[in-house]
Amino acid sequence: DTAVSQTPKYLVTQMGNDKSIKCEQNLGHDTMYWYKQDSKKFLKIMFSYNNKELIINETVPNRFSPKSPDKAHLNLHINSLELGDSAVYFCASQSQAGAQETQYFGPGTRLLVL
Amino acid sequence: QQQVKQSPQSLIVQKGGISIINCAYENTAFDYFPWYQQFPGKGPALLIAIRPDVSEKKEGRFTISFNKSAKQFSLHIMDSQPGDSATYFCAASMSDYKLSFGAGTTVTVRA
Secondary structure (H helix, E strand, O other): OOOOOEEEEEEEEEOOOOEEEEEEEOOOEEEEEEEEEEEOEEEEEEEEEEOOEEEOOOOOOOOEEEEEEEEOEEEEOOOOHHHHEEEEEEEEEEEOOOOOOOEEOOOOOEEEEE | OOOEEOOOEEEEEEEOOEEEEEEEEEEEEEEEEEEEEEEEOOEEEHHHHHHOOOOOEOOOOEEEEOOOOOEEEEEEEEEOHHHHEEEEEEEEEEEOOOEEEEEOEEEEEOO
């Protein structure tokens, strides 16, 4: 059973569209993250939630809005998609807030904006 | 601004050889240094981690060396195998919740 799952795995869409990516973890963890990995493989944190509360919000355009309906789920909604949003988006979870714990990453969602 | 600098960007090693990846940081508040391994098409996965109170940590063929005074740490992959071909990321964090990743090193092990 997959620990951290993401849907969809691939997403191809036109500029200006709105799309959502979903993430679920079955590890019983309190903390979840969204990362963006660009074409050069650079990994950058976008958001983090702890028990449904936003605790990290990096400098991300407000077109990106995370939502955590419960501590097992963290979704990412992107409005008015731009070409530069093309990347791989990873969800990750951690047992509790505090970076000295293993982060478990999902398989990624490959977003291509045309 | 990248808080952790990683080199080389890529390396090729023969099977059985040693792969060495280096990372450097400036922020002395960092107190946790993990390495993540990422295979193509997969998410990163924790490989090994070290805290600054030790200078070396070994797990199987993977060793982290840590030099607190130089603010540098490195990953050594001994007896490299084709299955080790992946991208390796060093990272660092302090008492907040954020991991700062290096730019990654793509390791190719030739049989």
